Amino acid sequence: MSRASEHAYAAIRAHVLSGTVAAGEQLTEDQLAQITGVSRTPVREAVRRLEDELLLVRSDTKRLFVADWSRDDIEEMFVLRQMLECHAAERAAKRLSREQIAALEVLNRDLTAAVEQSPPDVARFLEANRAFHEAIIDAAHSPRLGQLLARLVEAPVVLRTARIYSQSDLRQSARDHDELVAAFAARDGDWARAVMGSHLRRAFHTFARAVGPKTDEAANDQDSGEP
Amino acid sequence: MSRASEHAYAAIRAHVLSGTVAAGEQLTEDQLAQITGVSRTPVREAVRRLEDELLLVRSDTKRLFVADWSRDDIEEMFVLRQMLECHAAERAAKRLSREQIAALEVLNRDLTAAVEQSPPDVARFLEANRAFHEAIIDAAHSPRLGQLLARLVEAPVVLRTARIYSQSDLRQSARDHDELVAAFAARDGDWARAVMGSHLRRAFHTFARAVGPKTDEAANDQDSGEP
DNA sequence: CGAGCGCGATTTGTATACAATAACCACGCA
């Protein structure tokens, strides 16, 4: 994507994730154009992408709002991500070269180092974690799978990127990654799939804990405002 | 989507699917604007959607081409679709109301009637088939799942919508749907998943047969033109 | 003869003006 458009995308995304606008709040293209310093044309392109990633949503009359993720939304997202990423892990187990497996080890050493600092360096953890998962998805060698996962993975990492993680959460993640590397080294697709499954399901519960208790209600209407 | 934009989307899609432009051929936004009778702005929006659906692709330098689906692309797509749609069938089995199950029966009666004509009415079959699968996905009640599947399902149905199907293929599809309805009526998610799995895997082979033999080669470069 | 280079033509990207549509508010009427 091109300069202005890409910039608008990053800026709007950062703006939304910074939390300076509340979930459910309306945004206008003009506003975003001013914030990003480009015209509405590239803003509209950026907004389309962010809609795709479900960070923004439109009302039935095309007005734009910051998306409001319920616990059920997050669970749904993690279920899909688990399904797809387990598949990716299984394929990756058959396809990763020795060099790629070594590279995963290096990535996870960095991740572990970030975790064992005190206090843990969460930003560095997140970046290493992202790179680790991305490497596996790339190795699965299924471009459409990668494309589908891109939408799912990006969204929630985002969701208030901060004090969700306890150090024990982070340590468990690092251990999961170690076990994944072991499964890859053994070329055991079933093992890799199983580890990835528990890894992501635990991640879901970490998020769910942060976002609040189970709702059992749908109640995720963005549009109708009646109480 | 808005009037011009929606029209451009439909027109470009039809244009590509009609086969009047060859796979791999370049398109320009101006061309498409002329064809569709709207300006480049809505054309660009439509093109974005079609890129998303993988009907169009961009070279590394942003030039636009008609996508060229290899057999491996089709297989990848069906594998993903199977994974997601089996999940949808399993969820649907737990959620479909008696009325919705009855509606599926009606849809499949229409599909069967289309199949049993001579010659079979393929267009009517395709439409009933689409509606049947869509109803299941809706009943799964997972909006993101629906969104992901939309991209996967649309693309290949498209791919030269015609003389791929023998009457026996069509009849088997109708029988699969009947069995799905039975699984739903029994509220048996495992059964539904299994039937959906074989249904889609068979569909893949029908497509694969039409598009040619297994390649074992990657060779799906859109950009580099050296022979 | 071939590899790099420059320049006109083509194509995509961005800004801006204007058109269409939807929300808002105030007013009048039952």
Next chain:
DNA sequence: TGCGTGGTTATTGTATACAAATCGCGCTCG
């Protein structure tokens, strides 16, 4: 008071002009 209804403002959608990037081709120079 409650509810339509008209006009006014805010917001999104489209067209168009222009800017930036890219391509293709012929040319020069080694």
